[in-house]
Amino acid sequence: MTDPAARLLEAHRRLCAEFGCPLSYFHALDPLDELVSSLLSHRTRNADSARAFRNLRERFPDWETVRDAPVAEVEEAIAPCTWPEAKAPALQRTLRALTERRGALDLSHLAAMDADAARDWLQSLPGVGPKTAAAVLSFSTMRGRALPVDSHHHRVAQRLGVIPPRMAVGPSHRVMEAMLPAEWGAQEVYDHHQVLMRHGQKTCHFRAPACGRCVLLDICPTGQARRADPFTEAREPDYPAPP
Structure with a gap:
């Protein structure tokens, strides 16, 4: 199978x-909540970013208060995250920019936009990249058609030869989304992200992937090379380490 999209x-x-599609959405946050949650999740384990999000909700009455609070208080609340000293001021910058553009902390206007326009609008905010924008559209109650790509998803795609070994996570969003059938709706795109991510977590590990029990082994160039040559790992690209 030589065509990357077909693979x-x-x-x-x-x-x-294997995972039983269609898959249930893992939570139902409104778009603004999802924006905050996604900003906290960067390079952070899900349980830790969820705890940081809960801390913010419990400590501050609303996102306006988070925006205007002393940065040290926000940093303390999100301490379970990686790099809270950087994420606290970055989160406040994003919330301030949103307020300046919309006159309030409100993302309801995104519902009237197509996915590409909504994604571009979100990415124009400071601190919002392709993954965060796609997460807001897909994971929030908007349930939009957008493909987030995390480090696990990205690693699986690289090893499958779907994207080049040196393609960064950011550019891979548009490249891989363009490979998906136009008739797919939001659920199918969400499922696609989820199954590749879960495969990366459970089988296609960052170190020592379990190729022997991989259901994709016969279509995976990296897996085939590993089976033929036990020293392949030493020559593999440096895939991004999972959070």
Whole structure:
């Protein structure tokens, strides 16, 4: 199977059979809550970013108060995250920029925009990159058609040869989303992200991937090379380490 898009869709088919698509959405936050949650989640384990988010909700009555609070108080609340000293001022900058543009902390206007326009608008905010924008559209109650790519998802795509070994996570969002069938709706795109991410977490590990039990082994160039040559790992690209 030489066509990268065909390989990606075959991987989707097999992994959906393994994980049981369609998959339930893992939470139902409104777009603004999802924006904050996604900003906290960068390079942070899900349980830790969820704890930091809960801390903010419990300590401050609303996001306006988070925006205007002393930065040290926000940093203390989000201490479970990685780099809270950087994330606290960055979160406040994003909230201030949103207020300046919208006159309030409100993302309801995104619902009237198509996915590309909404993603571009979100990415114009300081601190918001492709993954955060896609997460807001896909994971929030908007349930939009957008493909987030995390480090696990990205690593699986690289090893499958779907994207080049040196392609960064940011540019990979548009490249991989363009490979998905136009008729897919938000649920199918969400499932696609989820199954590739879960495969990266459970089988296609950052170190020592479990190729022997991988359902994608016969279509995975990296897995085939590993099976043929036990020293392949030493020559593999430096895939981003998972959070």
